[in-house]
Amino acid sequence: MAMAQDSSSSSLLRALDTAIVTPSGPPLPPSCLPLTFLDLQWIHSPPVERIFFYRIASTRDATDHLISDLKRSLSTALRVYVPLAGHLRVTHGCTTAATRHDIVYEPGDGVAFTVAEYDGADLGDLASDHQPRPVSELARLVPRLHPAVGDYGAALLAVQATVLQPHGNLALGVTVHHAACDGVGSTGFLHTWEAACSGAVESLPPPPVIDRTLVVEPVEGLYEHYTRNLPSTDEIEFVKMSPDQLLATFTLSGEQLQRVKDAVDGEAARRGSQTPPRCSTLVAALGFVWSCYLRVKTETSDGAREPESPTYFIVPVDHRPWMKPPVPATYFGNCIGPAIGAATKRDLYSAGAGGLFTACSAGIARAVASPEWETMVERVKEVGARGVLSVAGSPRLRVYGVDFGFGPPAKVEIVSVARTGAMAVAEMRGQGGGVEVGMSLPLAGMAAFRSCFDDAVAWLASSHSTSYSC
Structure with a gap:
């Protein structure tokens, strides 16, 4: 879940629309990708929240066109990185060791893409070095991951495109559940997305290898050991944020x-x-x-x-x-x-x-x-x-x-x-x-x-x- 917003200035951010972006092309069959012991390390970790600040300074019509291109190309990238369109499902067994964690994709699954506006944002300040920015301010520019509801698991990816007014620059927030992939995987997805958006479809990065059986446990029983001893969210959050973070x-x-x-x-x-x-x-x-x-x-x-x-x-x-x-x-x-x-x-x-x-x-x-x-x-x-x-x-x-x-x-x-x-x-x-x-x-x-x-x-x-x- 993203960090709590500062209610005193939450009116500066206006969410205009949220759409579900699904993988492009013909419907894909259902799939189930079991987590490995290396994935389990991150099951309770806070999601990885990145913001990409872009100098656009364009008109509303031009910005709307850019955001439309981002959605279209996100759909193309999800066709290659199908697991990110799915959700994390936990199947509880009769014992802790029998509990399984899987990334499940079902037809119709997709990624929440939110479009927002933020008033009074100066990209020069937001994107400066050595100039500290309140975390509560930056946190408004990253989307939340939808939590598990009933039998439906937690989302793995969410996107937020925020137009920074009055100059029309863009903040692209990307939130990824760490249990889905590490930095190599998430940035591989980002580079595929940006290549599809910029029109370089013929030179997309190499496709990912989506096969969790390739990770062989160096010591037998590690998955069960990690399941029994997973650190809680509090144990992974090594610091407690202060109000002036x-x-x-x-x-x-x-x-x-x-x-x-x-x-x-x-x-x-x-x-x-x-x-x-x-x-x-x-x-x-x-x-x-x-x-x-x-x-x-x-x-x-x-x-x-x-x-x-x-x-x-x-x-x-x-x-x-x-x-x-x-x-x-x-x-x-x-x-x-x-x-x-x-x-x-x-x-x-x-x-x-x-x-x-x-x-x-x-x-x-x-x-x-x-x-x-x-x-x-x-x-x-x-x-x-x-x-x-x-x-x-x-x-x-x-x-x-x-x-x-x-x-x-x-x-x-x-x-x-x-x-x-x-x-x-x-x-x-x-x-x-x-x-x-x-x-x-x-x-x-x-x-x-x-x-x-x-x-x-x-x-x-x-x-x-x-x-x-x-």
């Missing part, structure tokens, strides 16, 4: 990330490391943000009194190439698992290169070792209860390439990170090698994080002869 984007250029790598290599040499740590561009970005985040949390909480206590980081790892046998790159479903990194607050809090070295090499890079499937659910529960920073998205998903024929998005937000406490990660717009990170924090925490982030970036540009402080 904000969302802002912070960018790290390719040059800045190279400086992070250089600082980590230099610290490794200073420590006499025989093997340089593996610090990829993504690891450098995640480690940099984790270090800043922990410093802010330590300064603003009681964590400073427990310097030897661990702090945790969860990064999703795509297991498609590592499964036995390997799963196709275009597999549609969930094939990611959480890699959990850990470091003491004292080591991560270290000023300058010391904290970066711990975050990048000892924390994140080490976490992507072989997964411990049998204890994964319990470990996620444990670190969630003790405080964790996690990741949503990836630069490899190319969200800034989702161009429906009216230009690439000016900004992409993952609003749902406000519930999970994750950082939203994407490629940097218009620049190769850069990364942008969305962070959701209360007002005071956001101000502290911005200050620490800016100090750390300034330190990267210096000679590293001095440390930075938050």
